[in-house]
Amino acid sequence: MVFESVIGLEVHAQLKTESKIFCGCSTRFGAPPNTHTCPVCLGMPGVLPVLNKKVVEYTIKMALATNCRIASESRFARKNYFYPDLPKGYQISQYELPIAQSGYIDIEPEGKEKKRIGITRIHMEEDAGKLTHDPIRPVSFVDYNRTGVPLMEIVSEPDIRFPEEAGAYLRHLRAILQYLDICDGNMEEGSFRCDANISIRPRGAEVFGTRAEIKNLNSFKHVEKALEYEIIRQKELIADGDQVIQETRLWDPDKNITTSMRGKEEAHDYRYFPDPDLLPLVISDHWIEDIRKNLPELPNEKKERFVTDYRLPAIDAEVLISSRELADYFEACVQNINNPKQVCNWVMGPLLGLLNTENKTIEDSPVDTEQLAGLLKLIDEGVISGKMGKTVFDEMAKTGKSAKTIIEEKGLVQVSDVAVIEAIVAEILSEAPQQVEQYKNGKTKVVGFFVGQVMKKTKGKANPQVVNDVLKKALES
Ligand code: ADP
Ligand code: MG
Ligand code: ZN
16 A cells, blocks of 8 residues: 655744743843743742734744734634643643634755645744753753743644655745744754644545654754654554554654653643633734834745846745845945855855855855855956865855955966967977877867866866966967
């Protein structure tokens, strides 16, 4: 039997607001434990939550960017469960009336066709705190700084069929959040977290199989690997005549396996009910339109513009738009030197290569846009060859000097003077009568040998184009 997998993802994105969702405490990461707390986020008796308007604004932004329908009236609900880092005994979330539903995003996994993934719903909720377990004593510590930090939960339809599609969906979703500037997308710090739901079914079947939910996924790679593992595990279970059980599983990145964590609770277990402390949330069309008007250019729009305006291959545009800062870097260079494809090649090749090895992001690139544009101008003008350019680029990254200075200091200027090259060519041809004879007998490949000799004599500084022209002329005469 041929199986296909069915995948749906739940993403929790931490919103970049200054203060928490229902109180004025700071959301800043890394403060000493329990210093960002107040009676509201500590769940003291007699306090009342007050909704942070920025949280709503940011969620509307995301809802618009993902083509969702925004509810003119939505509700907050209590999700009841006890957890030591959730002092109220319930989490304020949204349940039966979320702020946004029925959206989609279009993704283009590398080398595959465009695909539309449905967004079931987007809702707002508060985060829980953080527990640290003492490795030796039977003691746990609780830090309530994160309690009440705003989260947006984005639930996808079970439209995803392959692990790579899940990766592409998550990358795209994160890019949108970053373009909107509402979430920093840092997976390691937990500001962008994903739970992956997966089941398998015989290809062509109408009904879905039983799903497992995988938690603890803090990188795109882990999501893809965990899903690959789960597909195999579930297929084997079914092949053995067993059944997949609905449960929550944990990904173990060291052993590359998932393990059972707990049985999956059902929604009714949480005894959801509308939070009596918070009024229904009413959003005016006027506010929505105002936000829509001010949305920035989104990743897919930017990509299309790069393909049409700069005539870049879609594959290249996809890389450039993967982060807003990278796209801005590219465009700033193009402002200085009007050769988009050349800029694109240098950004995607040497620059990304350098950032990768130095484990840096584009924001702290050792080569800024003016430096790179300066270098490319000198290559365009023929002052140095592309190959020498790479040497200059590396030096630029190390020293921070401009291309011009490096070229002067190292005497790297390219020799393009026809008369100079003619003299060198004449010398080389007279020294190698045998090869000249071979050329005349039709063995044109020896041109490579002559070019090599010229480069040797000029220490690689001769302009390859001029060398070729001069050589051809000399050999044909
Ligand atoms: P819960 O909080 O109980 O996990 P949600 O509705 O928040 O429920 O999320 C369910 C997720 O699981 C959605 O992304 C949905 O697309 C996905 N899903 C539902 N049924 C299946 C299934 N049979 N196989 C794979 N994914 C599924
Ligand atoms: Mg879930
Ligand atoms: Zn507080």
